[in-house]
Amino acid sequence: MCEDCGCQEANEKALTEINFKRHRGVLQGHHHEHSHEHAHEHTHNHGHHEESAKKTRTIEVKLNVLAENDRWAKLNREWLQERGVVTLNFISSPGSGKTFLLEKTLSAIKNELRVAVLVGDQETENDARRLRQAEVPTKQINTHSACHLDAQLVSASLKEIVAPGTQVLFIENVGNLVCPAAFDLGEDFKVALLSTTEGEDKPIKYPVLFHGARLIILTKMDLEPHLEWDLQKCIGYIRQVNADAPILPLSAKTGAGMAEWLNFIKKLVQEKSSAR
Amino acid sequence: MHEMAATESLIRQIKSVMRENQVTEVKSVHVCVGAFSGFMKESLEFCFSVLREGTGLEKTALVIDTEPLELLCEECGETSSPNEVMFVTCAACHSTKVKILRGNSFTITGMEV
Numbered sequence: 600m601c602e603d604c605g606c607q608e609a610n611e612k613a614l615t616e617i618n619f620k621r622h623r624g625v626l627q628g629h630h631h632e633h634s635h636e637h638a639h640e641h642t643h644n645h646g647h648h649e650e651s652a653k654k655t656r657t658i659e660v661k662l663n664v665l666a667e668n669d670r671w672a673k674l675n676r677e678w679l680q681e682r683g684v685v686t687l688n689f690i691s692s693p694g695s696g697k698t699f700l701l702e703k704t705l706s707a708i709k710n711e712l713r714v715a716v717l718v719g720d721q722e723t724e725n726d727a728r729r730l731r732q733a734e735v736p737t738k739q740i741n742t743h744s745a746c747h748l749d750a751q752l753v754s755a756s757l758k759e760i761v762a763p764g765t766q767v768l769f770i771e772n773v774g775n776l777v778c779p780a781a782f783d784l785g786e787d788f789k790v791a792l793l794s795t796t797e798g799e800d801k802p803i804k805y806p807v808l809f810h811g812a813r814l815i816i817l818t819k820m821d822l823e824p825h826l827e828w829d830l831q832k833c834i835g836y837i838r839q840v841n842a843d844a845p846i847l848p849l850s851a852k853t854g855a856g857m858a859e860w861l862n863f864i865k866k867l868v869q870e871k872s873s874a875r
Numbered sequence: 876m877h878e879m880a881a882t883e884s885l886i887r888q889i890k891s892v893m894r895e896n897q898v899t900e901v902k903s904v905h906v907c908v909g910a911f912s913g914f915m916k917e918s919l920e921f922c923f924s925v926l927r928e929g930t931g932l933e934k935t936a937l938v939i940d941t942e943p944l945e946l947l948c949e950e951c952g953e954t955s956s957p958n959e960v961m962f963v964t965c966a967a968c969h970s971t972k973v974k975i976l977r978g979n980s981f982t983i984t985g986m987e988v
Contacts, residue, residue, distance in 0.1 A: 655987055
């Protein structure tokens with residue numbers, strides 16, 4: 600899992616030399632090759648038991664189940680860091696305003712910063728079509744049956760849309776508050792979105808995401824006067840699971856709060872380029 | 876659900892360990908699922924029962940241990956386990972400035988072959 604959101608680091612020894620082809624749900628008759636330098640020291644015989652006619656033994660293992668995803672995420676992260684690309688993974692419920700926020704962000708920022716966008720949905724090119732209006736490199740990834748983007752899917756698209764000189768990569772994940780939080784993509788950090796129409800208590804209902812996010816954006820603030828929604832209450836719930844992440848309330852529709860958001864992005868770009 | 880993707884990954888890793896250790900039969904696989912890992916025990920059991928078909932693991936039992944969320948408080952130094960996972964706060968001083976020590980991973984811990 601992701602080093603950015605505080606989860607355990609991938610077991611470095613696990614599966615580092617193995618290449619797998621991706622076969623969704625078809626694991627039999629699986630072709631792959633792996634180097635024989637693959638570390639064996641993470642498994643070893645524990646002992647022998649003789650029970651009836653068969654010997655059973657226990658092999659001790661300590662493998663992170665998501666090690667394969669973490670391996671791809673590490674490769675993505677290294678590739679993006681080498682090129683100085685600020686990479687943000689947007690995660691939220693479907694309909695909370697990720698695409699609209701990105702549309703407004705891209706049109707505001709594209710003349711100042713070089714950006715690219717990856718967007719994940721189960722099906723359709725609808726979001727990519729909307730985002731392409733901004734005329735920045737954009738790619739749609741269709742996950743079909745999967746409810747989240749994973750690092751291998753992202754990896755396949757990076758070279759295609761992250762041209763030399765790209766300063767920011769926005770990754771719009773599949774709309775889902777649960778699953779995407781478990782899959783590191785190689786991003787700098789996760790950005791969680793929460794809209795006013797979703798109520799105040801999502802952060803405690805979905806703590807894995809809201810604890811792991813390093814920025815939380817509250818969207819559709821223009822609807823606040825029409826709803827029984829309390830900003831301070833929402834902030835309180837966020838702070839129960841996340842002490843430090845900045846919280847940016849905004850309305851992409853009216854522009855309220857957008858200046859702070861754009862400045863936040865520019866600051867990330869400045870920090871990344873001065874760190875190189 | 877994402878337990879499907881994780882179970883696919885789990886099965887590939889089981890097969891890899893089997894190859895490394897030259898075993899053809901796995902009686903049981905032990906995994907440890909953290910309370911804050913984002914994975915649900917029941918969903919994993921269901922996914923494993925479905926995805927193991929045709930992989931040679933049809934008779935393999937999946938034994939799931941769970942691990943509670945354990946936090947180290949950066950303010951008072953105490954370690955604690957919140958009763959409710961949604962409260963990622965120190966049980967001693969209620970600070971939210973905490974570091975997760977255990978409970979946010981999903982690991983394979985052993986195999987009986």
